[in-house]
Amino acid sequence: MRTVSDDVSVRLYHLDDDSGAAATLIYGSLAEALHTAALQPEEVQAGLFIQTSNDVVAYLDLIED
Template structure:
């Protein structure tokens, strides 16, 4: 992710691979810092499918959480 400011707007979504083609469910739109806090509250099995998208990048939540 190119942007590192906690105030940058992101889309936090869950990508479900269980169905045909998978499905993306948006959980939150707003500041990165708040999205990270919300993602941390999700169970581990949900966190594995969480992604954060800015206007120019997408990154897996677990890649940022390390």
């Protein structure tokens, strides 16, 4: 992801494997989205994505060491 600022506006959404439907969990800052994502169960986290104005990254890819 190109954006590194905690206050950049992002969309956190869950992509359902079965239907392909995307459900938005939050529009907010990157910090808020990361906090919200961390509160989700592991099975939900696997389908979370963070979208900025110029990029999309899987939540689990973003937090990997």
